[in-house]
């Protein structure tokens with residue numbers, strides 16, 4: 185299986201439906217995108233996922249950090 | 262008040278014909294999102310209980326705050342109370358701050374306790390709120406955290422609303438924007454490389470969600486304000502870990518901690534200005550304990566192109582602090598309407614002490630903590646114009662504004678990054694429109710306002726009663 189948003193192969197089964205085996209939810213470990221097996225093709229299919237919302241996995245690490253990580257306080261002895 | 266928690270408020274709504282039960286089984290997508298979009302677009306904006314969602318155990322409540330009728334009932338007022346009257350009632354209750362909470366044993370939210378094999382999907386019917394959201398979101402949470410430097414200080418404890426993206430069975434992402442109180446707590450924890458304990462409280466007394474989205478001061482307690490709004494104390498209890506004070510009558514509490522000095526991708530997410538906000542690197546929360554009531558109701562909200570539930574929730578609680586801050590220095594101010602797009606647009610009603618006064622009032626608004634970054638378009642109207650009545654405001658714009666004198670631009674001023682027109686993001690040009698009647702030494706053409714005819718009160722009553730009698734037949 186491939187992530188519909190960033191095309192990563194690093195995809196896991198997140199959970200199955202608590203009742204009736206109604207669906208499964210998958211998650212991409214690269215871009216954190218998650219989707220349900222019963223959603224429409226333009227959510228699940230990498231070819232049909234809207235290009236405006238596709239994510240280039242090589243650019244994830246350069247996204248803004250909110251909030252910024254502060255300096256560590258040095259412990260006094 | 263005639264309710265103590267979400268369940269009792271839903272009963273009030275049902276009695277007042279402000280609640281719809283969907284008994285047919287629905288799909289999580291796209292049905293829950295579509296229901297959340299539709300309800301506030303209906304004339305009376307009812308809350309909706311969806312009893313059965315495919316694959317899940319529990320029910321969902323949507324649009325609990327999503328109309329002026331529901332908002333009035335939250336404040337204990339008749340459901341047809343006009344917005345301006347709700348504003349003044351809120352102002353009155355605000356003065357009763359603080360009413361301290363009480364701590365109770367055997368809290369309903371502790372009926373069920375889960376500490377092993379945690380799976381959020383077992384308890385919460387999670388769903389995608391808008392199509393291109395990065396995942397399933399919890400949009401209506403009250404999140405409790407303490408100041409790590411002063412953990413015993415009750416007032417420095419914060420209860421705020423921050424968006425939550427589900428990223429695992431026991432893992433969620435959170436958005437602590439730097440200017441919000443939880444970011445202060447997180448900074449102090451991260452400076453020490455310590456986890457920050459939090460409690461994500463879902464399905465609350467509606468007054469608690471109202472307060473958790475209100476911009477009060479850092480050393481003020483949302484619980485003490487909620488007590489003031491209710492005229493009676495909120496019931497609290499202690500979290501299982503982290504010594505946090507949590508509402509005793511919530512439906513579900515997710516306890517966990519923000520992992521220090523880590524950021525992972527979160528978003529995008531459809532936001533209140535009606536557009537998506539992009540993906541960023543944000544903190545994550547490990548959930549270690551869930552407590553909940555038997556048959557918990559999952560309360561969540563749809564947000565998107567205004568107006569949706571969130572616009573009702575953030576309407577008067579944005580207006581009121583701005584009104585109070587202005588009133589302190591400008592006693593002539595009558596009311597402030599900051600309910601358009603979370604205060605990006607503001608209408609102020611004031612009496613003018615001398616010529617040009619309207620502009621000064623607008624400039625004061627633009628130097629308040631919220632108004633400085635958020636407010637982009639400020640309209641000032643006379644004291645007899647209801648700023649919550651846009652027909653009257655349009656009258657003021659069309660009959661009182663001299664564009665050459667009354668319209669002012671202030672370029673390159675502080676802005677709000679979620680405003681998609683701010684360019685660069687977080688900066689914008691301010692627009693002030695002074696739509697007040699000129700007073701000395703300013704000059705205007707002589708105009709005389711029309712009075713209402715004598716006996717209008719008598720005939721208004723007469724006509725209303727006649728209509729009521731016809732309706733009874």
Ligand SMILES: [Zn+2]
Nearest residue numbers: 187190212215
């Ligand atoms: Zn991905």
